[in-house]
Amino acid sequence: MCYAIPGKVVEISNKIVTIEYFNEKKKARNDFFELLPNDYVFAQGGFVIQKVPEKEAISIIQTWKDLFFRLQEKDQILTLKKDNIYELANSIRKEHLGNSCCVHGIIEFSNYCIRNCLYCGLRKDNNKIKRYRMSLEQIIKLSEYASNVLGFKAIVLQSGEDLWYTDEKLLKLVEEIHKKCSIFLILSIGERDINLFKKLYKAGARGILLRFETGNENLYSNLKEGQELKKRINLLRELREIGYLIFTGFLIGLPNQTFEDIISDIHLTNKLGAEMFSFGPFIPHPETPLKYIPRPSLKLILTVIAKARILYPESKILVTTALETLDKKNGAYLGLKSGANSLMINITPQKYRKMYEIYPQRADVELSAKNKINKVINLLQSLGRAPIDLGLNLKQKA
Ligand code: 5AD
Numbered sequence: 001m002c003y004a005i006p007g008k009v010v011e012i013s014n015k016i017v018t019i020e021y022f023n024e025k026k027k028a029r030n031d032f033f034e035l036l037p038n039d040y041v042f043a044q045g046g047f048v049i050q051k052v053p054e055k056e057a058i059s060i061i062q063t064w065k066d067l068f069f070r071l072q073e074k075d076q077i078l079t080l081k082k083d084n085i086y087e088l089a090n091s092i093r094k095e096h097l098g099n100s101c102c103v104h105g106i107i108e109f110s111n112y113c114i115r116n117c118l119y120c121g122l123r124k125d126n127n128k129i130k131r132y133r134m135s136l137e138q139i140i141k142l143s144e145y146a147s148n149v150l151g152f153k154a155i156v157l158q159s160g161e162d163l164w165y166t167d168e169k170l171l172k173l174v175e176e177i178h179k180k181c182s183i184f185l186i187l188s189i190g191e192r193d194i195n196l197f198k199k200l201y202k203a204g205a206r207g208i209l210l211r212f213e214t215g216n217e218n219l220y221s222n223l224k225e226g227q228e229l230k231k232r233i234n235l236l237r238e239l240r241e242i243g244y245l246i247f248t249g250f251l252i253g254l255p256n257q258t259f260e261d262i263i264s265d266i267h268l269t270n271k272l273g274a275e276m277f278s279f280g281p282f283i284p285h286p287e288t289p290l291k292y293i294p295r296p297s298l299k300l301i302l303t304v305i306a307k308a309r310i311l312y313p314e315s316k317i318l319v320t321t322a323l324e325t326l327d328k329k330n331g332a333y334l335g336l337k338s339g340a341n342s343l344m345i346n347i348t349p350q351k352y353r354k355m356y357e358i359y360p361q362r363a364d365v366e367l368s369a370k371n372k373i374n375k376v377i378n379l380l381q382s383l384g385r386a387p388i389d390l391g392l393n394l395k396q397k398a
């Protein structure tokens with residue numbers, strides 16, 4: 001099963017192409033390919049990532065067509081009730097974005113970090129965790145496997161802020177992956193020099209995952225030991241100007257954070273032009289100064305998802321692993337039923353996953369990527385959702 005449906009190019013206007021899927025038109029940006037009307041393409045996150053031979057495209061579309069409409073019908077039935085804010089948010093999601101659900105893969109390639117965030121198990125002063133780094137070759141091979149064998153169309157490469165990966169190494173990594181894989185590549189490598197991000201964009205990276213963590217300046221500088229919120233926000237703005245799609249958001253349940261803080265964080269996420277809202281619960285780690293802070297309730301997280309959906313109906317909202325950790329059995333299901341419409345699957349080699357301990361007992365350390373894919377597909381089908389990204393709506397700017 002793949003994570004994008006080919007669409008037919010029906011119009012080309014410079015870098016913006018209009019693509020038709022099952023009679024619906026969407027726009028996408030084409031930076032990498034020579035395209036003509038009637039060509040078939042995969043688009044992801046609003047970018048064309050691969051040209052697909054006509055025969056192959058028609059066969060994939062044929063396989064999907066019936067299932068897609070059946071799933072749509074199921075989604076329709078499951079969103080009839082609007083008796084509480086979760087149901088209301090879910091029906092708003094359906095009205096505005098339909099039943100497609102982005103499923104991205106994530107590779108956590110290093111757990112070294114030069115920072116000392118009070119909330120995070122990877123903080124530099126935590127000498128109880130075993131550190132690891134994947135070599136460039138390992139990361140490239142794994143990306144190829146994720147793209148060419150598992151069928152992912154979007155992959156996040158994530159690490160702590162680890163300067164072992166020099167500018168040259170990161171550039172080589174992105175260039176190689178761009179050459180070898182037809183994927184939408186998202187980087188989550190913390191705060192690096194803006195010139196490096198410009199070069200990485202040129203090399204083929206198109207998304208940045210960087211949370212602002214909290215929009216409350218005092219909380220931010222206390223939790224991130226003297227770092228400035230303004231600097232982070234400026235960086236996010238500059239990254240967007242370069243052309244990156246921004247995946248950003250905040251933590252819920254930080255000490256001294258109020259509900260008003262959280263609501264203004266939803267607005268800030270939108271103001272930053274986030275392609276994807278990524279917010280989730282803070283989960284205390286025993287080897288950090290915040291070990292005694294209690295976890296936030298599941299209800300609070302679901303309420304924030306629902307609020308974000310109601311305030312910003314067109315947004316993509318991620319079910320985070322931290323939410324899945326808060327309720328291992330139903331976290332993802334409940335998140336998707338409260339307005340969320342995106343998921344990530346961990347494809348980090350299993351021997352490293354336990355070591356990427358941002359917080360303890362993470363939900364996704366045990367299941368292999370293949371088993372998790374099956375679990376996600378079953379979950380999505382039970383909810384009438386399709387594991388595909390149909391590009392940007394015509395209403396949205398490309
Ligand atoms: N609980 C939940 N999320 C955390 N992160 C860091 N520490 C924790 C924690 N204890 C999140 C931060 C960071 C991302 C990589 O992990 O939001 O941006």
Ligand code: SF4
Pocket residue numbers: 113114115116117120121122123124159160161190
């Ligand atoms: Fe490092 Fe990010 Fe953890 Fe802070 S939150 S310690 S920057 S990995």
